Amino acid sequence: MSNKDLRSFLKEAEAHGELARIKEHLDPKFQASAVLAKLEKEERYPACLFENVGDGAYPVVSNLFASRKRLALALGCEEPELNAVYREREDKRIEPVMVPDGPVQEVVLTGDDIDLTKFPILTHNALDAGPYVTCGASVTKDPDTGIRNIGVYRHQLHGKNKLGIHMSEASHVNYIYGKYEAQGKDMPIAITIGHHPAFYLGCLSFVPVGVDEYGVAGALMGAPLELVKCKTCDLEVPADAEIVLEGYVSATERQMEAPFGEFTTMYGGPHMYHVVTVTAITMRKMPIYLDCFSGHLDHQLLGGTGRLSVIYKTVRMACPTVKDVFMAPSGCCRMSCYVSIHKRHEGEAKNVIGAVLASDPFIKYVVVVDDDVNIFSDSAVILAIATRHHPEQDAFMIKNAKGHPLDPTAYNGYVVTKVGIDATKPLKDFPETVEVPGTDEVDLDRLLGGM
Structure with a gap:
């Protein structure tokens, strides 16, 4: 035992x-x-x-x-x-x-x-x-x-x-x-x-x-x-x-x-x-x-940690190259969900959004990002939305959907509007993200004396 x-x-x-x-x-x-x-x-x-x-x-x-x-x-x-x-x-x-x-x-x-x-x-x-x-x-x-x-x-x-x-x-x-x-x-x-x-x-x-x-x-x-x-x-x-x-x-x-x-x-x-x-x-x-x-x-x-498992498993049926999912504390670990995928096809993120919303009725916002984005960082996800997301073609709403009865925006008991956001890059013709060669090899403890 x-x-x-x-x-x-x-x-x-x-x-x-x-x-x-x-x-x-x-x-x-x-x-x-x-x-x-x-x-x-x-x-x-x-x-x-x-x-x-x-x-x-x-x-x-x-x-x-x-x-x-x-x-x-x-x-x-x-x-x-x-x-x-x-x-x-x-x-x-x-x-x-x-x-x-x-x-x-x-x-x-x-x-x-x-x-x-x-x-x-x-x-x-x-x-x-x-x-x-x-x-x-x-x-x-x-x-x-x-x-x-x-x-x-x-x-x-x-x-x-x-x-x-x-x-x-x-x-x-x-x-x-x-x-x-x-x-x-x-x-x-x-x-x-x-x-x-x-x-x-x-x-x-x-x-x-x-x-x-x-x-x-x-x-x-x-x-x-x-x-x-x-x-x-x-x-x-x-x-x-x-x-x-x-x-x-x-x-x-x-x-x-x-x-x-x-x-x-x-x-x-x-x-x-x-x-x-x-x-x-x-x-x-x-x-x-x-x-x-x-x-x-x-x-x-x-309450939120265990729910990530079924979300991931459901998303994986829609997108086998899903990397991970996370419901951030900024969304109360229930109402928003970030998904990291290795994108293979245009439109794939929309299917992922549908899978997330089907897997957990309490989720109200879904953001799908590329696998180079750290979904455990709100700022990294917001940066992806700011620089990779086209609102007129990459966002949609589902009105009158069942949500959480404790959601303060719910009406008629538990009815809410749900939002899906595709913040993935187009597969072609998109600028590269800046990076500095050798960053991972830097030993800060040695250079800064343990500061």
């Missing part, structure tokens, strides 16, 4: 200079997130271990996913290889295995002992409706097939044993919940808080409904995920997790939820949403609470 968990990764991250420890006492309402926001303003994105939050009972880790370099570390590769390694492993799923017990059930709380308010659940942004569990991987089961589905959803703290849950219209969990609701039944759910980042990347893989994301998580972690049976519901959860909240989503109960700072960097408005009733808390004796900094890069990269 891999023996990978949150603790093992924090040690690895610290050894690579990727973890900051904050010992000063901080209030879970705004103070911890203010530290993260200040770091973000300075374009610094370490994972942060807050050792003294609230009453100090449990440490909090946040910003874990806010760096592609750190996500690559989680997969044991270098940052430029991240997308390719993810794609390769995603297709080689490793099924989980059951074990009789694990650290996540060292402590079991039920009945009156359940009190979610004892956890240092953070309030992130000024207008958030309250504290939110933002890094819970929720497992449910399709009542018809018995196949597990795992996803990450937002959970507003409603009370000692009550949480909200936002199940977006397009999510697999909403589809599964509809089956329970049609039968007038509550839906069992178990929420894992705290595990290795590769586990979360696997849970957010953009695989079809009916695929157990635990298998993808195992592939990304390099070994079968060890699972234990829940204590109060018929579900399985990772044995090496920090905290699990067992319970059910009511078939009838609703409560007002939000505003909440979303990945768009804007607030989602209040709605009457479903409610989770917690029937048990299981955890390690001294658990680490894992938070995701909502509305910021931590949130965006966590």
